[in-house]
Amino acid sequence: MTRNNRYDNNDGDGVETLHAPRRRRWILWSLAVAFVLFIVVPVGVAVAAYVTADVPEPEELVNKQVSNIYASDSTTELARIVPPEGNREQVNLDQIPESLRGAVLAAEDREFYTNPGFSVTGFARAVKGQITGDDSAGGGSTITQQYVKNAVVGNERSYERKLKELVISAKMANEWSKNDVLEAYLNTIYFGRNSYGVAAASEAYFGKPLAELVPAESAVLAASIQRPSQLDPWTNRAEAEQRWNYVLDGMVATGYLSQAERDAAVYPEVVDPALNQAYVEATGANGLIKNQVVAELEQIGITQEDLDTRGLRITTTIDIRNQNAAVDSVSRIFQGEDEKLRSAVVSIEPSNGAVRAYYGGDDAAGWDYANAPIQTGSTFKIYGLAAALQQGIPLATMYSSAPVTTGNVTVTNVGGNGCGYCTIAEALKRSHNTSFIRLEQDLENGSQDVADMAHALGMARSLPGYPSTLTENGGQPYEGIILGQYESRPFDQAIALATLSNEGVWHEPYFVEKVTTAENEVLYEHTPTTGQRRVSANVANNLMSAMAPIAAWSNQNQLAGGRESASKTGTTQLGDTGFNKDAWMIGSTPQLATAVWVGTVDNTPLLNYWGGNMYGSGLPAQIWKSTMDQSLEGKPFESFPAPQPLGFNNAPAPQYVPPAPGSTSRPVEEDPETEDPEGEPGEEEGAIEGGVPEIPGVPAPPPPPEQVEILPGISIPNIFN
Template identity: 65%
Template sequence: MLLWLLGILAAIILIPLGVFVVAYTTYDVPEPEELTSKQVSSIYASDASTELARVVPPEGNRRQVPLDEVPEHLQNAVLAAEDREFWTNRGFSLTGFGRAVIGQLTGNDSAGGGSTITQQYVKNALVGDEHSYVRKARELVYSIKMTNEWSKEDILSAYLNTVYLGRNAYGMEAASHAYFNKPVAEVTPEEGAVLAATIQLPSQLDPWTNPEGAEQRWNYVLDGMVEMDALPAEQRTGMVYPETRDPAEYSAYTEATGTNGMIKNHVMEELQRVGITEDDVTTRGLRITTTIDMQAQNATLNAVETQMAGLQEDARAAVATVEPGTGAVRSYYGGEDAAGWDYANAALQTGSTFKIFGLAAALQQGIPLSAQYDSSPVQLPGGITVNNWDNSSAGYTTIAEALKRSYNTSFIRLQDDLENTTQDTADMAHALGVARSLPGIPATLTENGGQPYEGIILGQYQSRAIDLATAMATIANRGVWHETHFVERVETGTGEVLYEHQAGDGERRVSEVVADNLLSAMGPLAAYSNGNSLAGGRPSAAKTGTAQLGDTGNNKDAWIIGATPQLATAVWVGTADNTTAIFNEWGGNMFGSGTPARIWKSTLDGALEGKEIEQFASPAPINFGTGPMGYAPAPAYTPPPVATGPAEQPAPAEEPSPEPEPAPEPEPAPEIQLPELPPPPGDGGGVEIAPGIVLPDLL
């Protein structure tokens, strides 16, 4: 019996020992540089071959720093957080394992795990994080062998250069920039403790998402440094948790040029919304196919470059093209600086382009294009007089003619005939695709949460080029909205499909007869705006608009929005800070029928070259019954409260955010603001609807 027991005991000891010896002699410990895995995710155009941008994980582009550039206090903070016996253990720690067990039994999560720094590095660099005894055994063998073959300094240096600390930051150098916007060599003891405290649970312990948990772990690290005699107790007493950087200000290294950087930003936001995580992007070598059509994109870039060349130095442009039947963004231009302000995603005054939403609401309520409206000056409450840009009046004209000539007065009267007046204009704009909220604007198209002012139909409020392109796409699709999107397909480097966009049937936002009539009214406007008809007689529907710069008589925003059955494009031209005037190539006032219309025409001509010429549907008459003035609302549809639009605008890297023009001080009486130079036929100037408040007027 004793011999049997001794044999069993020997087997229990010798067999694992033999396995360990075999494994120890078999496993090779590579050098640190051989362990780096560079998983680059690529963003492609819709052809799946033209690369628009690359997303390089921080471990792929990190700058390794020698150990002597990492402050000693930061090294000690990491040891206090993760492995207080690092300098003396043999790659594993029995006391650390015991401390972890006690922590689990007592519910003290801050006690940490039982893995040493060497084991953590081996897990991340060599054996992975699979939950199995085999993996744990391999981790132990590698850790012991690495301790015997590498110096402790080399192990610590490799760990500090590769450990993940959240915010897409691998290694202490990247993390120092992510949390404190400074090199690791400049990190203070308080800041170093923040970085060390983050290692345990990078996402859960980010101070911007879990300030209480982050500070609790920070205190644990500092107390551990005192216990290790690495920090004087009196210095510890006076320490205060430091301020950390807003994570929105930090982004991983991205290789993109020009407006491709802005497309990349939209893509990354959209991936997050569909459930593809930051970890997927940085570790799985994704192939991301976007909706960007290179024929349309190249046409857009060429149009912007050609038409903007002769303008002032601070002139800027924005272009967004959306496919009506799918909501796919086919071309996008927000600026030349890949990390700069995205003007296609910026809130800007829209001018008379917004008249189409009031007209759509009127059509939906049974008011036909043939309805006659007075174009003479109109009186608003408070004795405010609204005129047309040149004080002209054509008497009673059809609302279709008023749209063509962009009569402010006719559209103010039209809006007054809507069941809910200005609110109906806002609701229709939202239903067709204008975002309900924007960065810095919690609720759009409203006056302090209440009903918007009369100027909404003249473009008083702000919207974005991407939203107006979306709205035009909904109209061109005969009233059916599709979600605007940039991402078509996502697959891993091994071919696994993680996501594929399904366009579906869309949502009807307005009746077909309304969309058809609106398109019919907008049909003549491209030709009327300086002869910017599309090539080959291709039919289009368009509307220009301009917003004035206060009471200066100059303009700051010039627009055109328009569509064919295949594509809808919105174009804005203004200045970099949106607080100065924009002029044309001859130094005169810029109008929507100028540079914006030429960019719009060139974009659509190039994007649709070689494509079939499609026609809009012929509009059926608006004859919904009888009511006030012979009209009655259409019973078929009520716009739902659905928010639309792409991702929010990230903070600008260099250029300031365009801000709405503040209203000047009240003046004794309203006066008409005329443009500096006579505009082309069909364009208008500004109109003052309240003392000192000038609203856009132009066609």
């Protein structure tokens, strides 16, 4: 009985108790294995890694390589991004203002002087991110870890790299004093603007020696460390100031700043980053291309650290023949002209959004006119006409060209020219202001429809200094928008024109085609997209048809061989001086859309070589024709799709027959003194700066037929589908 009880379990079957010793041995053995696998082995590996880890001195850790930017042929070098070895001034910790040390600690590691050099919780978050694929899960690195990552192990996202970072950080914390680590960090960390280390950053942001920094300026530098390019106050003041406030609050919490000093702090002004380009090797227009490329690289996740340490090969969309055509055309056509003249030329391939030529000026580190907001003159009439076509108003609609009064302003045409009653297509060719004011008044929402159409086709909705574009203090724009009252960039003009040339399908413009490292690892390659429809194909085709005669009409600037094009000129006036200040020619073929602007460096009168007013049909049209002819030489002649009838009366779209090559016929309304055929605003009574009347909105006309939504705020009548 006693023996049987020894084998019985609580259920009385005797089975489990019979095997209990064996089971206990199995559990103990399993625990021992688990202990070895999960405790002993990792600890052993960590100890071995710790013992063998090499912690070099700061000056031994520089590993910089030149990155190269190439044209689309992957051979022609446009620019080099040279690692800023010389843009780092080594300073001792006691030379760094206490406010700057405190600001950096408040921003990046408030427990720096008490932690062991690494953050276990940060490592756990990084591991979680690797397992889940959540890039936002990582973070929490100490200053020591940041220094080790930047100077030793790199920023590859892997368990091995993170473990190595932890081991070296722990060993560095034991071998170096905290002040040594902080000094090395402050001398090597990247602050943006090609500045490494606090001494270089002080000059780059404030143009002053390190010792002269005040706490508010120190906080600006510390705030930039998290995302140097994206938190530059010159381009992103709102986020930069938000981070700055976080840093100042941290300085109060850690005792580096009193609450009274915090309350009195005012966000300081920084210097223009364009003045801090010493470590970029590029000449002429290529320096401005480089700026666009680097900005796009940041958007796609290629960091400044990648540029400076991985020897990148960046292949761009820039077609070297197109680029040379733009640069050479400006240089040749400007010969003998006023030395104050400046120009911008942007060419975009409509079918994919690739930027094929980009010229914003000859100064590699200077002002980029291709990226500058400029009044657009009569080129903006095409966006008003696109809005009208979308609402069913056909090209054959007749409008009076007589003076028109709206509010207390009378709008006229240059020289009193007119066509009586003529089609809006004819009015576009002659660029009659009065006809287009009347057209705008027929739009469902007046001037707002012009702005909405321009935005839909690709005009930027905000620009530096312009939180909202094409608007009057956030409300409906004045009627002068259709005459070019508001500012847009040459870059935007090329984008919108490319959308129209692609039958209304917009592609996001881009510069970067492919990025590889020195080891031939592909970091990025552009993926073609189908684009987004922004307006009906037939609306775009009708507009291209209306623009077809203008190149020939504008001083015989039709393309070589009679190649078909669609274009528009534009001019704006310099206040009430009677002189002009901006002149435009924008035009395209199905293969290439090009926008050209000409103005002056100091906003003085825009004069041609004989001292007369310059118009869009002058130098801008010549530059446009030369650029397009050279870019398209040897390429097939392509035509825009034939437009179909549309609108309330289904009137057929006028068909354009190009003049015979070599024809010398001239338009009957052309001014022989200025050689300008178009009725540009500027010399008439009631004109304001920019050559457009400041006209408030007027009541909307009756609504058009039933609409079909394409994009928010952009609709087309069913008849167009």
